Amino acid sequence: MRRLFPHRYLILRRLVQVSILLLFAAGSALGWKVLRGNLSSSRLLDAVPLADPFALLQILATGTLVSAEALLGGGIVLVLFGVIGGRTFCGWVCPVNMVADLAGSLRSLGRDAHASAALSGGPISRKARYWVLGMSLVLSALLGVAAFEWISPISMLHRGILFGMGLGWTAVLALFLFDLSVQRQGFCGHLCPLGAFYALAGTYGFLRVRHLKDRCTLCGECIRHCPEPQVLPMVGKHSGAVLSGECTNCGRCVDVCAEKAMRFGAVSRAKARQDHEGG
Amino acid sequence: MGGLVWAGFIDGKKAYPTVLRPPGAVTEAQFLAKCTKCGLCAEACPYDALIMARPGDGRPLGTPYFRMRERPCRMCRDIPCTAACPTGALDTALLSGPDKAGVQQLDIDRARIGLAVVDRETCIAYWGIQCDACYRACPVIDRAITVEHLKNDRTGKHAILGPVVHSEHCTGCGVCEHACVTRKASIFVLPRELAMGEPSEYYVRGWDASDEKRINNSAGEVTTTTPRSGQDPLEYLNREEF
Numbered sequence: 241m242r243r244l245f246p247h248r249y250l251i252l253r254r255l256v257q258v259s260i261l262l263l264f265a266a267g268s269a270l271g272w273k274v275l276r277g278n279l280s281s282s283r284l285l286d287a288v289p290l291a292d293p294f295a296l297l298q299i300l301a302t303g304t305l306v307s308a309e310a311l312l313g314g315g316i317v318l319v320l321f322g323v324i325g326g327r328t329f330c331g332w333v334c335p336v337n338m339v340a341d342l343a344g345s346l347r348s349l350g351r352d353a354h355a356s357a358a359l360s361g362g363p364i365s366r367k368a369r370y371w372v373l374g375m376s377l378v379l380s381a382l383l384g385v386a387a388f389e390w391i392s393p394i395s396m397l398h399r400g401i402l403f404g405m406g407l408g409w410t411a412v413l414a415l416f417l418f419d420l421s422v423q424r425q426g427f428c429g430h431l432c433p434l435g436a437f438y439a440l441a442g443t444y445g446f447l448r449v450r451h452l453k454d455r456c457t458l459c460g461e462c463i464r465h466c467p468e469p470q471v472l473p474m475v476g477k478h479s480g481a482v483l484s485g486e487c488t489n490c491g492r493c494v495d496v497c498a499e500k501a502m503r504f505g506a507v508s509r510a511k512a513r514q515d516h517e518g519g
Numbered sequence: 520m521g522g523l524v525w526a527g528f529i530d531g532k533k534a535y536p537t538v539l540r541p542p543g544a545v546t547e548a549q550f551l552a553k554c555t556k557c558g559l560c561a562e563a564c565p566y567d568a569l570i571m572a573r574p575g576d577g578r579p580l581g582t583p584y585f586r587m588r589e590r591p592c593r594m595c596r597d598i599p600c601t602a603a604c605p606t607g608a609l610d611t612a613l614l615s616g617p618d619k620a621g622v623q624q625l626d627i628d629r630a631r632i633g634l635a636v637v638d639r640e641t642c643i644a645y646w647g648i649q650c651d652a653c654y655r656a657c658p659v660i661d662r663a664i665t666v667e668h669l670k671n672d673r674t675g676k677h678a679i680l681g682p683v684v685h686s687e688h689c690t691g692c693g694v695c696e697h698a699c700v701t702r703k704a705s706i707f708v709l710p711r712e713l714a715m716g717e718p719s720e721y722y723v724r725g726w727d728a729s730d731e732k733r734i735n736n737s738a739g740e741v742t743t744t745t746p747r748s749g750q751d752p753l754e755y756l757n758r759e760e761f
Contacts, residue, residue, distance in 0.1 A: 268562050280581075281557035281605045289605055295555050299606070304552040307607035375522050383529050385551045390529045390580055395556060399571060399581055403558055406573020 246498075249491030256332050261401060268402045279333070279398050280389070281313055289313030294376075294437040298386035301377045318441060324489070325445010327438045330428060331488030335401070336394050339412060340428045343419035344467070362423025362430070366470060366486070369429075369436035376433045388433050425467045429486075443485035448507045449493060453479040455501035462493035462502055480515035481507040538578050539585040539691065539708060541569055542592065542630035543601035543609040547710075553608035556581030563603035566593050585632065587693025587708050594627045594658050594692050628659060633691030633708040634715060635664070635684045642705040645681045647671045653695035653706045654682050662688035664695060682706065686715060 244251060260275070267276035273286040281291040291313030299306055321329050330337060372388075379387035389395060393411045400408040419426045428435055451474050458476045463469045471484040472493065493502040507515075541560050544550050560583050561569040568590035572578035583600075585592060601609040611625060618624040635653075639645045657664040664682050671677040682695075684706070691711070696704045720737035724730040747755075 268558065271562075276562055277557040277559045277605075280555040281559065283559070283605070291555065291557075291605065299552060299555070302552045304549065306553055306555075307605065310555070310606040313605060375525070379522060379526055379529070383526060384548060385529060385579075386555070387525065387529060389556060391525060395581060396574060399556065399558065400573065403561065403571040404573050407575030408573060411574065 246495055249495045253332055253490060254338070257335065257338060260333055261335055261398075264398075264402055278395070278402055280395060281310060288316065290317050292434075293318040293441070294434050295386055295389050297437070298376055298380040298388060301380040302384050302386065303381070304384075321438055321445070322441050323445055324442070325447050326442045326482070326485055326487040326489040327435055328442065328445075328447065328489045329438050330432075330435050331490035334394055334428075334434075335397050336412075336415065336428060336432075337488075337490075339397070339416050340419050340425055340467075343416050344424050347420055347424055362426060364423055364426060364430040366430055366468075369431055369433060369439075372431055373433035373436040392434070393427070394432075394434060429467055435486075439485040441485070444509050445485075446506045446508060447489055448481040448483075448505060448512060449487065449489070449491070450481045450503050450505040450507060451475055451479055452501045452503070453477065455499045457499055457501075459498070461496040461498070465492045465496045467492070474516065475501075478516070481505060481512035483509065483512050483516065537710060537713065538572075538582070539587065539633050539693070539710060541583055541585070541600045541609055542594075542598055542627060542632055542690075543604075543611055543614045544632075545608060545610055545613070547712075550608050551579060551582070553606045554582050555606055555608075557605065558583070559603040559605060560600040560609060563599040565595065565599065566590060568592055569600060585693060585708075587696040588704055589697075591693030591697040592630070592632060592690075593694070594630070594690060596625070596627055598625055598627055598630075628688070628690060630690040630692070631711060632693070633710050634686050634689050635691065635693075635695050635706050635708050636714050637682055637684060638705045638707075639681070641701055641703075642682065643701060645679055647674065647677050647679055649680065650700060651680065651682070652698045652700050656694045656698035658692060658694055659688050659690060663690065686711075 263272065263275040264278055264282070266272035267274065274284070276283050276286070277290075279292060280295055281289070284290055289309045289312055291310050293314040296306060296310060296314040376388040393415050396408040396411045400406065400412075415427050419428075423430065451472070453474075453476065456476050462475055463472055466472055467488060467490065468484070468486045471482050471487040474480045489504075491504065494504060538547075540547070540550055545553065556571070558571050561567075561571050568585060569583045570576075570586060572580055572582050572584060574580060578584055598611065598614055601611050601614060604610075614627065614629045615623050615625055616629060618626070644650045651666060654660065654664045654666050662685065664684055666680045667683045669679040669681055671679045691708045693708045696707045699706050718733075720733055723734065
C-alpha cells in the first residue's frame, strides 16, 4: 500500500477510464444495459440519455436541430462536468488520455528532472486549442456536418475499441508519435477542441486542487508532472486553489507531492479568486 | 491552412454516394448533420447487420451502413435500430403510418433503405435458367419482386421467368442481394437517388387519367430553349445541304 499511495489518483483514474470503456464494450458486445452507445451519445441504465455537448454544439452550428433526447443528454453531461469543474472529462473519461500519458512518460524516461521539464515546451501554443474550437464550429456551419467529429482521434479510438478499429490505429499512432517526438501533451493540451470546450465549461466548477504554501518545499514535482503546468502559478508563492478550467483534475500533483501541499477541495471560483488576490 | 486541409478531407469523405443507411434515415445531407456516430443503432440490431464505418472503409467516418451481400436488413417489425437513435438521424415517424384499422403503427414495409436493381445481363434467370432465389427470399414477395414471364428470343422456344423489382414496394432490405446465386450478386441494392430517374411533369402516361395529376405539381409552363429552337423550321429545310 505504501508503494501505491504516491500513485493513488493515477490508479483511480485508470480504473475509472478502463471501467467506462469496459462498460461500453460490454454494452456493445454482450448487450449489458449499464452503458450503451459511445462517448458521442449513450444511454445509462437504458434510461438516462447522455451526449457529447460539444458534438451537439457542432450539429447546432450546422443549423440542424436534433431530438429533445439528445439535447437533454448533452445538457446532463454539460451540467455534470460544469459542476465538477476543470477538464475532468479529459483526465478521467477520455481514452486518449492514456495514449497521451504513455507518450508523455516515455518522453521523460531516462532524463533527469531538469531535462524533462525543459522538454515540456514545444512549437504549439496552449491557446491554439481555442482556435481549433472556433474553427470546428465555423467548418461545421460551412460544411453542414459536425466537423471535429469527422477527424476526432477521440472518437476514432473509442469507436474503434467498440466497433472495430479499421485504419483508425494510424490516427492514434500519429497522435502518440506527435506527443512523443514534438510536444508533451501536444494534442490533449494544445490542439484538442473538446478539451478547450471543457476548459471553458469547467471554469466555474467546484472541484479544485488547493495549494498550501506553508507545506511547500519548492521541490517542483507538481509542476513537472502536471499536464497543464500553467494552471499552477501559485505554487510556492501563496496558498490558493487552481483558477483555470484547463486543469484536468487528474490529481497527479496531489499524488507526487510528498509534503501534502496539494489537495483536492471543494472551492468556488469566487473564493479561489479571493485567495489569489489576498495571497 | 490546417482548416483548409480539414475541410477538404471532410468534403471528400462526405461524397461517398453508394452508402446504404439504416431504416428510417432522413435525407443523406440531414443524416450526416444529425448522426453523432454513437453506434446505438448498430448495437440495437439483433443481426449485427449495421457496420459503423471505420477509417479505411471509405464511407463517412463512424456512420452506420449496410453491406447487403454480407448481412442484409432483416426488417424487424419493431425496428430497434431506428427506435434507438437519440438524435433523430433515424426517425420512426418516417416508418409510421395508419394500418388497416387506421391506427398509427410502426411499419417496416415503409422503409426505403435503397432500391434493388437487377443486372439482366448476368442474372441467370434472364439466361433462361430457372432461378428464383431473390424472388423467394424477398420479405415483400410478390409486391417488391415479381416474376415476369417472357419469351426466350435467344432460343426461340423457351420461357424466361425473370425477376422484376417494383420501387413502390421495395424496402431495399438487401435480402435478395444476399440470396443471389451468381458469384457477384446480379441483384443489388443502390441508394434510391442513384437507382431511380424522375420524369418531368410534361410527360404524362397515356391512358392513365390519374397520371395527369402530376401536372398539378408542376412549377408552371416549362419550355426548352436551344440554339436551334430559335430558328424557323423553314430556314432549316431550305438550307443547301438538305
